[in-house]
Amino acid sequence: MLAATVTAAMPHGAFAETLNVGINSDVTNLDPHRATATTDKALAGWMFNGLVRFPPGSANPADIEPDLAESWEASEDGLTWTFTLREDVPFHGAYGTVTAEDVVYSLNRAASTDTSSFAGDYAAFESIEAVDPKTVQITLSTPVAGFLGLVANYHGGNIVSKAAAEEMGESFNNNPVGTGPFMFEEAVTQQYVSLAANPDYFRGAPEIDDIRYRIIPSDSSRELAFQAGELDLIYGKREQRWVEQTAAAEDTTIDVFLPGEYRTLHLNMTHEPLDDIKVRQAVAHAINVDEIVTFVGPDVGPRGCSVVPTGYLGENCDVGTYEYDPELARSLLEEAGHPDGVSFTAIVSSNASQLPIMEVIQAQLSQVGITMEMNIVDHPTYHEQIRQDASDAVFYGAARFPVADSYLTQFYHSNAIVGTDTGITNFSHCDVADEAIEAARTATSEQEQMASWAEAQRLIHEEVCSVPLFSLMQVWARHDALDYGYELNGALNLAPPITENTTLSR
Numbered sequence: 001m002l003a004a005t006v007t008a009a010m011p012h013g014a015f016a017e018t019l020n021v022g023i024n025s026d027v028t029n030l031d032p033h034r035a036t037a038t039t040d041k042a043l044a045g046w047m048f049n050g051l052v053r054f055p056p057g058s059a060n061p062a063d064i065e066p067d068l069a070e071s072w073e074a075s076e077d078g079l080t081w082t083f084t085l086r087e088d089v090p091f092h093g094a095y096g097t098v099t100a101e102d103v104v105y106s107l108n109r110a111a112s113t114d115t116s117s118f119a120g121d122y123a124a125f126e127s128i129e130a131v132d133p134k135t136v137q138i139t140l141s142t143p144v145a146g147f148l149g150l151v152a153n154y155h156g157g158n159i160v161s162k163a164a165a166e167e168m169g170e171s172f173n174n175n176p177v178g179t180g181p182f183m184f185e186e187a188v189t190q191q192y193v194s195l196a197a198n199p200d201y202f203r204g205a206p207e208i209d210d211i212r213y214r215i216i217p218s219d220s221s222r223e224l225a226f227q228a229g230e231l232d233l234i235y236g237k238r239e240q241r242w243v244e245q246t247a248a249a250e251d252t253t254i255d256v257f258l259p260g261e262y263r264t265l266h267l268n269m270t271h272e273p274l275d276d277i278k279v280r281q282a283v284a285h286a287i288n289v290d291e292i293v294t295f296v297g298p299d300v301g302p303r304g305c306s307v308v309p310t311g312y313l314g315e316n317c318d319v320g321t322y323e324y325d326p327e328l329a330r331s332l333l334e335e336a337g338h339p340d341g342v343s344f345t346a347i348v349s350s351n352a353s354q355l356p357i358m359e360v361i362q363a364q365l366s367q368v369g370i371t372m373e374m375n376i377v378d379h380p381t382y383h384e385q386i387r388q389d390a391s392d393a394v395f396y397g398a399a400r401f402p403v404a405d406s407y408l409t410q411f412y413h414s415n416a417i418v419g420t421d422t423g424i425t426n427f428s429h430c431d432v433a434d435e436a437i438e439a440a441r442t443a444t445s446e447q448e449q450m451a452s453w454a455e456a457q458r459l460i461h462e463e464v465c466s467v468p469l470f471s472l473m474q475v476w477a478r479h480d481a482l483d484y485g486y487e488l489n490g491a492l493n494l495a496p497p498i499t500e501n502t503t504l505s506r
């Protein structure tokens with residue numbers, strides 16, 4: 001009874017509440033302007049803020065609300081945006097409070113190919129100016145569809161401390177400084193990353209004291225640790241059977257949420273034999289997408305109908321999908337001068353959400369005489385090599401700000417071709433839709449913009465730059481003792497946001 005009385009009298013923090021999270025691959029980038037992998041984006045989402053934000057639990061652009069900015073306004077032509085910052089928002093550690101200079105520095109950093117993986121997104125940013133310590137003005141060369149997504153708490157929109165980034169240089173990646181509810185504490189390669197609660201967070205100190213982000217590549221090991229109670233939250237297997245089996249366990253909740261990472265097989269049109277459109281057409285008609293969706297599960301992996309992901313503003317399915325037709329595929333190969341078939345090589349991640357799908361595709365292609373040799377590597381190596389243009393075909397899954405422009409720009413505009421100064425994720429070297437993509441940005445009406453996006457999708461489809469497959473939803477499992485503090489419908493950083501309101505009652 002004495003122990004119970006003492007415990008009740010102790011304030012929050014007397015006993016540390018550590019949230020133990022299990023993830024599937026090592027962390028490669030703690031710098032939010034370089035964080036492209038799912039593993040990295042989750043941490044960025046817990047440590048940083050943008051000028052505006054998607055509220056916890058939402059990936060809907062219509063829900064965007066103030067974050068580091070308390071208000072904003074746009075000119076009538078959509079070219080000038082002015083943001084007024086909150087007062088006295090502290091950075092982690094001894095780096096002072098957020099000023100307009102930090103915002104200007106961060107957005108210029110996000111727009112630079114030297115410091116950002118998202119530089120191409122900011123091509124229309126003509127100038128970013130500090131009007132005064134609490135006011136930032138952004139001038140665009142052309143209107144940008146979904147502009148607020150570029151200054152939200154996502155990708156290049158995350159605001160860093162200018163003083164910390166300049167002081168640390170390249171080592172900022174190992175010592176990130178933001179303003180979020182949790183701050184970086186320690187990272188041990190291939191073991192874990194530790195975050196501590198930010199007691200000075202401007203929305204209030206978190207209820208959870210710290211986060212231990214444990215790297216456990218083995219699905220079975222991660223699941224066993226979860227079942228034993230060693231982990232509170234884990235990155236799940238994005239398979240229908242796994243979801244159903246795990247959901248049946250006692251005191252367990254499965255979260256399946258948006259956005260889906262759109263799974264696409266990008267065909268490198270500069271590499272033989274994929275430089276021949278008939279070979280690319282043969283590949284497209286040899287892949288049975290419905291079989292793949294059945295393998296993944298319709299709830300976890302709904303089929304796509306365009307090169308633009310399902311549900312994005314501007315998605316257009318009018319041109320249809322590539323029909324599964326193995327006889328046509330064989331005929332196309334013969335017309336291309338390959339009656340005995342062709343072969344190409346794909347660098348493939350050993351990640352459980354990628355390798356099994358590529359094995360299915362490999363088997364499907366083999367039935368028509370197409371040999372896809374797989375060079376299987378760990379996930380960080382996969383990301384490194386595909387950006388060096390080393391793969392004939394790239395299986396890639398991505399979630400972006402949900403408007404057609406973001407996906408078309410990053411995957412199908414010539415400015416995004418990998419290996420170039422502005423390269424992002426155009427693995428196919430597709431360049432047939434540049435004019436249509438750019439026309440949509442300057443459209444004077446929604447109807448005109450939609451028509452330009454539709455034209456871009458038609459051109460990319462006809463060129464067979466890629467084979468769209470399905471949207472792989474986000475799947476995480478948690479013990480019921482973990483209460484997010486909000487309803488989880490979506491999260492653009494691909495992990496459940498851990499906020500000041502998240503609690504753990506084990």
